[in-house]
Amino acid sequence: MAGPGHNSDLSKTTADQLRLFVERLERLEEEIKGINDDKKDTYSELKGQGFDPKIVKRVLAIRRKRKGEHEEEQMILETYLAALGML
Numbered sequence: 001m002a003g004p005g006h007n008s009d010l011s012k013t014t015a016d017q018l019r020l021f022v023e024r025l026e027r028l029e030e031e032i033k034g035i036n037d038d039k040k041d042t043y044s045e046l047k048g049q050g051f052d053p054k055i056v057k058r059v060l061a062i063r064r065k066r067k068g069e070h071e072e073e074q075m076i077l078e079t080y081l082a083a084l085g086m087l
Contacts, residue, residue, distance in 0.1 A: 043053045062070045081087045
């Protein structure tokens with residue numbers, strides 16, 4: 001019996017399925033790399049237009065939150081800052 005890392009116990013069908021999954025994941029990794037390159041280019045463009053990328057990232061994070069979640073977090077943040085004498 002083969003030990004871990006050997007495929008001699010895999011049937012041809014199982015090996016084919018595994019190969020298809022691996023190839024699919026490789027394609028997805030390539031797509032992710034392309035998307036990340038596009039994001040990098042977009043952030044460079046917006047910075048070139050005078051926008052602050054860090055602030056835009058915060059805006060995107062706020063837009064992803066459910067309605068009211070940001071306001072609640074902002075109130076808690078202000079409470080903490082006030083307690084520390086930072087407001």
